[in-house]
Amino acid sequence: MIALASDHGGFRLKEEIKEYLREKGFQVKDFGTDGEGSVDYPDFAWRATKAVAGGECQKGILICGTGIGMSITANKVRGIRAALCHDSFSARMAREHNDAQVLCLGQRVVGTGLALDLVRIWLESNFTGGRHCSRVEKIEQYEKEK
Numbered sequence: 329m330i331a332l333a334s335d336h337g338g339f340r341l342k343e344e345i346k347e348y349l350r351e352k353g354f355q356v357k358d359f360g361t362d363g364e365g366s367v368d369y370p371d372f373a374w375r376a377t378k379a380v381a382g383g384e385c386q387k388g389i390l391i392c393g394t395g396i397g398m399s400i401t402a403n404k405v406r407g408i409r410a411a412l413c414h415d416s417f418s419a420r421m422a423r424e425h426n427d428a429q430v431l432c433l434g435q436r437v438v439g440t441g442l443a444l445d446l447v448r449i450w451l452e453s454n455f456t457g458g459r460h461c462s463r464v465e466k467i468e469q470y471e472k473e474k
């Protein structure tokens with residue numbers, strides 16, 4: 329199950345990503361928002377990201393105008409590694425090196441074609457483990473010191 333969420337600034341792209349994922353056979357849980365009326369991005373980022381942290385969803389995709397607010401909020405959820413990616417190399421590395429469970433995108437930054445490519449690349453890429461395991465574990469250790 330993939331958690332999806334946006335604010336008003338990411339609503340249209342969220343709908344396009346939802347359609348794309350469903351066409352590809354993924355199950356999607358949409359945490360809103362439901363239209364282009366102004367809302368506060370932390371509310372939507374938080375709910376969707378908690379579903380990933382709690383295991384209800386395996387991955388999450390969050391969209392706002394820039395992706396920045398979504399990524400800042402998602403990274404406040406314990407155990408979550410959220411990556412803001414607007415190029416294909418970063419989308420791949422976010423999985424291979426950082427094991428990011430959440431992808432953040434900015435609707436006002438990238439077009440739909442690139443955004444769907446980023447989603448595809450991020451979903452197709454896997455954590456390579458090895459030396460990256462201890463680095464990811466260190467993030468978890470530092471998080472405990474908060």
Ligand code: RB5
Pocket residue numbers: 335336337338369392393394395396397398
């Ligand atoms: C909303 O105007 C905008 O601030 C939001 O979508 C996002 O870009 C925040 O980081």
